[in-house]
Amino acid sequence: MSTERIKCLIIGSGPAGYTAAIYAARADLKPVMITGMEMGGQLTTTTDVENFPGYPEGIQGPEMMEEFKKQAERFGTDIRIGYVSKAELATEKGGWHKITVNDSDIIEAKTVIISTGASAKYLGLESEKRLMGHGVSACAVCDGFFFKGQRTVIVGAGDSACEEASYLSKLCPKVTMLVRRGEMRASKIMQDRVKNTENIEILYNTETIEVLGDQTVTGVKVKNNKTGEESVIEAEGFFLAIGHTPNSSIFKGQIDMDETGYIKTIPGTSKTNLHGVFATGDVQDKHYRQAVTAAGSGCMGALDAEKYLAEVESMVEA
């Protein structure tokens, strides 16, 4: 057990966390980063990343996160593998935020940049897990391009599913949407968009039994939950769009969140309702969820933290 006091603590090691670290370290805030148990975040579960500027040939997700890490380390970020087990956030300006790491070590930080991300929801099928990155994906905008000219199936009936089905329909000759109930949850305008797209077929009351394929996806076995009838849809891609869970539970009750747990930030900034606590990346963004937008917001977090520290330091001097 140890206790230390630092200027800047970054929680999470996805694109938002590492970018915050690069900026904070270069500004001499001597940041400490607690990586979380899924070091590198969601990108470590994807294969090729082709839409992050600066990699004209594309790069593997895990490799890109390794590059982010090296860049953060180059400027002196103290990266520690571990998880935050408790957070006691100060409410007064200039206060110390007390963070417990691995149930034992205590870090008191003047600023905390929360970059804990969000986790895509999966169905929980063995076949889905096995074929992850080999035809199974939870992000059509990230991976849809790899299925250009191929058939895809997408599960979900919310706005994301409709948006992602529309995106896929521009690349794929056939997109099948699997809706578990007799109706969709999505807004009417989004529903109309998919209903009016010729190459999108919507199957209602339909659940996934298994994703088929040995090395890569070859099809999806489904069941109509009204009739009990089972059938196979041939497809090369299987997409999940059944929602995300922001990784914010550790801060619940202390910081303002929306009803689904996304941390609220003041628009155009990374500031939360608490002094010295900033939220960046997917934990505060349910719309864009891209590596590049998360990285941009990580930069905002570090710049906001730097400005806040200057303010509280001048308060002490005055």
Ligand code: NDP
């Ligand atoms: P939602 O929670 O709105 O929808 C999730 C969908 O997945 C639901 O239709 C749900 O079905 C379905 N689902 C959940 N679990 C399963 C399962 N095990 N099997 C099959 N289907 C399942 O999540 P979204 O990501 O779509 O949206 C999140 C928020 O972001 C919403 O507020 C949405 O409006 C917003 N958003 C807005 C956009 C826009 O305005 N352009 C774009 C994207 C998102 P069921 O309906 O039966 O519960």
